[in-house]
Amino acid sequence: MAAAPPLPVAPALRPAVAHYTATSRWEAYAAGDFQATTVAKTLRLQVHSLAEGMSVTLESGPPSLRTSTDTEPLAELAQRLAALYARLELLLTPAGEVAALLNYDALRQAGEQLLTELRATTAPDDRVTATLLDFTERQLASPAALLHSLQFDYLYQTLLPGLCHQPFGSPRPPRRFAGFFDKTPLWFAEQVTAEPVVGTESVGLRVHGPLDLQRTDSVTVQNHLANALQLAAASWPGQSPPLPTPHFCYEAAYTMELATGLPEHAELTVYARAGQLLNKEYHLTLARI
Numbered sequence: 504m505a506a507a508p509p510l511p512v513a514p515a516l517r518p519a520v521a522h523y524t525a526t527s528r529w530e531a532y533a534a535g536d537f538q539a540t541t542v543a544k545t546l547r548l549q550v551h552s553l554a555e556g557m558s559v560t561l562e563s564g565p566p567s568l569r570t571s572t573d574t575e576p577l578a579e580l581a582q583r584l585a586a587l588y589a590r591l592e593l594l595l596t597p598a599g600e601v602a603a604l605l606n607y608d609a610l611r612q613a614g615e616q617l618l619t620e621l622r623a624t625t626a627p628d629d630r631v632t633a634t635l636l637d638f639t640e641r642q643l644a645s646p647a648a649l650l651h652s653l654q655f656d657y658l659y660q661t662l663l664p665g666l667c668h669q670p671f672g673s674p675r676p677p678r679r680f681a682g683f684f685d686k687t688p689l690w691f692a693e694q695v696t697a698e699p700v701v702g703t704e705s706v707g708l709r710v711h712g713p714l715d716l717q718r719t720d721s722v723t724v725q726n727h728l729a730n731a732l733q734l735a736a737a738s739w740p741g742q743s744p745p746l747p748t749p750h751f752c753y754e755a756a757y758t759m760e761l762a763t764g765l766p767e768h769a770e771l772t773v774y775a776r777a778g779q780l781l782n783k784e785y786h787l788t789l790a791r792i
Contacts, residue, residue, distance in 0.1 A: 514706060516557055516595075516764035520549045522792050523766075525658055532782040533735035534744070539571040540578070545792070548662075548765065553594070558605060559663070561591045580632060583621065584639055587614045588656075593663075601653075601663065607646040614643040654681040661755065661771045661787055677715045678753060680773055683783070684727040689773065690718035691753040700758055705767055708757040725749060728777050747778030767791045 523546040530539045545564035550557060566585050568578060592605035604610070618636055625632045642652045653659045657680060675693045683689045692712035700707050729746050736743040755771040766789060774784035 514759055514761045514764040516550060517762070518550050518552050519763035519765055520547070521763070521765045522547050524790050524792055525787065527658060527785070527787045530782065530784045530786075531731075533731045534780055536735045537571065541569045543567050550763070550765070555594065556597070556602070557595045559593045559595055561593070563589050577631065577635070580621070580635065583617070586617060587639070587643075588653075595663070601650060604646040604650050607649065610649060611643050614639070618643075654679070657771065657773070657785060657787060658789070661769055661789060662766065677718060678712065679718075680753075680785075683773065683775070683785070684724055687720055687723045687727060689724070689751065689753075689775065690715035691751075704761045706759050706761060708759060710755040710757070712753055714751040724775070728775065728781055731783075732777070732781055744780060747780060749775055749777045749781075751775050
């Protein structure tokens, strides 16, 4: 019996520099009420070889923010706090997992200075801002806490899993989208297929998977959806409509450069929908410039 052909693998990561635009958009629709927030920024990614493995340096330009409503003070504050992540130096394992934050000391010092400046301009009775600053201070408390906070920006988990060298057909861990509903994550099984990109030195990856019902707290997720519908329909005459059965989706598409193992383009979409009444959706586009 002939041996099975080897599974295709992602292109190996090599020292290189690449520049990107990253555009993320959150949309929320509930019973006629629509809100959207779009954040765009530039990224400079540099891969280095170290004795202990590969490191990735990510430098972000200032983010620009667009909303379907007037920009709220908290959104402006979040833009200022994004400066804490303007430069990240990460050590990667061969599987593309983050093993260490290499520039923690510099991040902590810059973060403490920024928090001091923001606290000095915060009104004593502004408990919402004070709570957000306290939360940020806890994120700065240790390298592990800072790395943990990255999971709430889906840009990093879109970019970093592409930087690995493993068979596409091998078992893959489930994908977690932290905080998709407040403190409730969505979990998805993950399946990857590869296809050549005609006329280029690239390979295309398509990623998708169903909702992981064992890991996702479905009851809490449906409660979030029901509460959103109830709030949006509060001004409607009569009784609120019943919540349709929710539908969940996760899909992503990559174009990977064979010479460097870096993405040339990536698209990711995650949503939770309940018929025509509710939709919460995240979309990210990463494009090489």
